[in-house]
Amino acid sequence: MVKKLGTVTLSVLLAGSLAACSSGNNGSNAASSPAASTKPAEGVASAAPVKKDKTKLVYWTGDRHDMDYIKSVVQQFNDTNKDNIEVEMVVKTEDFNQAIDLAFASGQAPDIIRVKENTIQPFAQKGYLKPIDSYLNDDIKKKFPVIDDFNRIDGKMYSLPNYGSTLRLVYNKELFTKAGITAPPKTLKEMVEDAKKITAVGKASGSYGFALNFKSPESALGRSARVIAEASGFGGLGFDFKTAKFDFTGYKDIIQSFKQMVDDGSTLPGMESLDIDPLRAQFAEGKIGMYISFSSEPGVYANQFPAKMEWAAAPVPTIDGTIKGATSFLGGQWLSISNTTKNADQAWKFMQFMYDDNVLKTYHEKGFGLSMVPSISSVAKKPEIKGIEGFLPIGNDGTWPLQPTVTVEGMKYNDAFFKYMVNGGNLDQTIQDLNKRYNDALDKAVAKGTVKVQPNPSFDPMKLMAK
Template sequence: MKMKVAGTLLSLSLAVSLAACGSGGSDNTAAQGSPAATVANGAKTKVTYWTIDRHDADYIKSVIETFNKNNPSIEVEMTVMADNFTQSVDIAFASNQAPDVFRTTDFVSFVKKGYLMPLDELMSSDMKARFSKLMVAEANTFDGKTYSLPSTGQLWRLIYNKDLFAKAGLTEPPKTIAEMVDYAKKITDSNKDVGAYGFAGNFKSASSAFTRVANPIMSLSGTSTIDGYNYKTGEYDFSVYKPLLEGLRQMKVDGSMLPGVESLDIDPLRAQFAAGKIGMYFNHSGEPGVYQNQFPTKINWDSALPPTIDGSRNGTVSVLAGNYIGMNKNTKNKEAAWKFMEYMYSVEVQKAYQEKGFGISIVPDVNSVAAKPSIPGIENFLPTKYDALYSPSPLSATEAKVEGVKTGNAVIKYILEGGDASAVLKDLTTRYNAGLKKAKEAGDTKAAPNSAFDPAALQGSMAK
């Protein structure tokens, strides 16, 4: 098995150069969906697979090597795209160099652009039954057709350095936003000798940075709100974020945030955390794999359920119903690509994936046979009564229609520079509801109010 790790500039320039020299014709062996339909000797069908995931790359490499060994007529080649995955996929399709199988990271957009093949006719009755209760519209299906299946879910936690906590006299994670702000200051003040700070976020990716913090805190607080969207009312209401926004601003004013957070991406943040320079940050259940393989660390770290607005857990931490991989609608290698996809979704592969700590499965038959992961740090990422599956919010469709500054940039500007939090949130609410209306009119989302939605009633729905 060949594995390529492509940086953004390399992958994009490669796609452009291939576009310049390819014929783009549907009868060409390098036609859309099949950069190389067969290996040079013609004996093997070559299946290309693109992924954005780096934390599990070594494991997936070994999985593909096993698949290739057991299927001598097929050769799967994996490419790990370092950044700007969606843009790379767009360019690959535009230049007739798209992979046969790829991560469905921007699901609705990929479907609407015609990138994905419906899987319904390929799935056996057993496979349909296996996933039937997990399928979610605009995450796995669109207009009644299935394009990608569930696999793992991202369980969100506060991640913290126990050594820095102890030095600051802190014995447990914060339970409220106010405590989190206070803890960040105490950690910073107590660890000036080692240059450590209480809190950090990957603010270079503004939208990602804010949702990593806001979604778990707000959903566990019971606001019924994800990405600013209230599932109960079917409208955006950013006003609930005010205590969090003001708390993050206070950490910046206090000097409790790692300097340079405005230009910090997630991997540099992880590197700083692994080096013992950050007291707290938010991320998901892929982190144990990161600190075992990508950024090995000797620090004493752990994770915990996020704090809430007032310490009450009136909801559940949102585990967004997810998708995994899909097939290029125009692949010339459908049979081989589907065989590979079936293998990737198999209990065998997914069981080992969880046991090695790369992710937590949301598929019952995987959880029923998987042993407790042995990877350090995974314990408090496992599902609790306070974790529950949520349908995707209509954020992607909405933001495509929103005029003006998007949520991430607006809130990060406030955190870094200050201002009127209420005014910022009111403006976002107005503009995002206008964007949602346009998205519905365009048929880009079917999001609707769910008056029966109760985040507290979801407690216990995922725990074993």
């Protein structure tokens, strides 16, 4: 049975429950002073120590795969910090970005926010994030690599890296064998054919060849079509860095292949309303032949949804089997401080604890993510978790530059492509319409000065690969 997950709130408190937003009564200086009263002035009778109120902070994250471990780390911070700080961790598994927008609009924003490569730029532009440059000493600057647009935006630092995520084709080895498939697909054509073969041998028992979490087309295509496009040499989010214009032409073969699997009946029924955790639950039960996702999956199948079959991960297929660009190695940011918090200094102390060597090293070794911090990755043990081998960085993994963020009128490209997959239509016209609307939005943003772009005729996606 598929278990639908909504918003999970984890209270990791020493006593009592917390409000939904920061409610600390102390200013930044007060929180760093001793809890007991200072020595009384000469000639004044000693008074009983004044008990200092706790500084209460709220941390929001959309991550589910590492929830239990991070919960224990937050609990440790609450138990051991000497500054009377107490943190509530809130895990929002659905509509995280919308929840953040609503929280800031209503004055209920958290104090610390989990940011990702697709959110740090828009969150910074909206004024949600506080620069942390004033907290960074020479040791911190030396330890953590700086990636422009990923943690440093317009010269200001908003977050430090923890881990990166690779993207791979995750497949059910038993269904592949049953269908007579000897190796993971290397081309889109092979992927479509393999999905059809798996469905043919598995449909009677409720197993299908392919699935994606299309309850959110942005999430589904962001973890699949994007990485296929990049490995095939195209900007995975529709931006051409050579011309500094949007061009979704590179998506054509990919979306046509996805639609073909839908038309063939090779996709899991009901996937249009499937979120990622229910999809994982179905895969763990052996009902999905393959899907594409991040390197967090081994931890999911070890701890969250124990897999009942043999599975593995392999590089994603490309359009024609030829690798023409780096496959995304996503990361470079983790935690940020809210620009509206009244307790920024205390929030930074919590961040310091979270970025401690032992925390980051354990995070890597438990397989929650692959460390992007050289001093950690150089000493951490290889994650001892089943399935991680297929996700370890390889030669064609690399970090693509971030595309500009624009506000487009009408349907976003993910939704437009999903609509075509389900309802059909003219894909060429859909792509032309997307190119026009996205470039119109880009021109407006450039004119306003909110976006800066520069053509790079010599841009080579092959040069993005890790050395």
